Amino acid sequence: DTGVSQNPRHKITKRGQNVTFxxxxxxxxxxxxxxxxxxxQGPEFLTYFQNEAQLEKSRLLxxxxxxxxxxxxxxxxxxxxxxxxxSAMYLCASDPSAGNTIYFGEGSWLTVx
Amino acid sequence: AQSVTQLGSHVSVSEGxxxxxxxxxSSSVPPYLFWYVQYPNQGxxxxxxxxxxxxxxxxxxxxxxxxxxxxxxxxxTKPSAHMSDAAEYFCAVRTxxxxxxxxxxxxxxxxxxxx
Numbered sequence: 001d002t003g004v005s006q007n008p009r010h011k012i013t014k015r016g017q018n019v020t021f022x023x024x025x026x027x028x029x030x031x032x033x034x035x036x037x038x039x040x041q042g043p044e045f046l047t048y049f050q051n052e053a054q055l056e057k058s059r060l061l062x063x064x065x066x067x068x069x070x071x072x073x074x075x076x077x078x079x080x081x082x083x084x085x086x087s088a089m090y091l092c093a094s095d096p097s098a099g100n101t102i103y104f105g106e107g108s109w110l111t112v113x
Numbered sequence: 114a115q116s117v118t119q120l121g122s123h124v125s126v127s128e129g130x131x132x133x134x135x136x137x138x139s140s141s142v143p144p145y146l147f148w149y150v151q152y153p154n155q156g157x158x159x160x161x162x163x164x165x166x167x168x169x170x171x172x173x174x175x176x177x178x179x180x181x182x183x184x185x186x187x188x189x190t191k192p193s194a195h196m197s198d199a200a201e202y203f204c205a206v207r208t209x210x211x212x213x214x215x216x217x218x219x220x221x222x223x224x225x226x227x228x
Contacts, residue, residue, distance in 0.1 A: 004156075031213070040122075042203050042218030043157070056213050091156055095214060100145060100164050100207070102216055104157040 002026075004105035006092050012111045013082055020078045021108040025094030032075050033102065034067055035091040036060065043091055049075060050097070082112045115140040115206045117187075119219035127227050132176075132191040134222045136204030139185065145207040146187045147216065148178055152200045160202075163187060174198070199226045 005024040013019050025032050030051050035043035046065070048056040051072035061067075064082075069075040079086055089107040120135040138144050145164050149157040161172025168180040178189045189202060201223050205216040 006156075033213075033215070035216075040220070042205070042221050043216070044218075045215045048213040048215070050213070056215075100214070101147075101159060101162060102207075102214060103159070104149070106156040109154070 004092055004094055004103055006090075006105040006108050008108060009106060010109045010111075012113060015084060015112055016081055018078065018080045019082060019110060020076055021090050021092075021110075023075045023077070023092030023105060024073070025075070025092070026103055029094035029096050029103075030072065031095050031097055032069060033093040033095075034075070034077050035093065035104075037089045037091060037107070038087075046077075046090075079110070082110075084112045086110060087112045115142075115144060115208050115217055117146075117204045117206050117217065117219040119202075119204050119222050121222055122220065123223045123225065125225040125227060126194045128196055129193050132189070132194045132198065132224065134189040134202050134204075134224065136178075136187045136189065136219060137185050138187060138204075138206050140206060146178075146180065147205045147207065148172065148176070148187075148189050149203045149205060149218075150200050151203065151221075157203065160189070194224075194226045196226050196228075199224055 032049040034046040037043040049069040064080045067077045091107045092105045093102045095102045116139045118137045147162045148160040161170045163180045171177045204219045
């Protein structure tokens, strides 16, 4: 069990560019989540996958955001035409469907300049 | 909707002193409650969880929390603070919607430990 892995850990991008983050969940965890955390706040739910199916999306997830989990293993979160307000830490988490503990990765910091 | 409120965004204690971080929850169903710790520039690490078994829950690093239904509270305590406990602490409640288990977090409490 290597834990939830995220990369890159840090990304600085210019406004208007696209960025993509990757998450590798704990193996055999079929549920995967993305959260966003801004400075001074707790994490907020963005979206959820069960295997490859995206089953829930928060209203925080604007149409510039897209997440995929093509084979039910790793997931990507893409932000198109980044804005300064997108600057945050993007956290990935996973859990087994029968479990009750959600495990988080180290997060990916995004700074939009 | 389920929610948690953390009282006090900053708490400062002396090394060796009692740590008390407050969390109150709002839930229409028996809640599952969690405390996570976040060190600078890192993700969230689970400290402990309450899942309707024992009301006094022991976690890692000497932390524990007591679920009090009458007070709708789940405060985090540690008898003796250590410098390494300095971090941000988040209380969270789990919501089950469909097949998802979502966490709703409080705004966090930053713990400072002084000599």
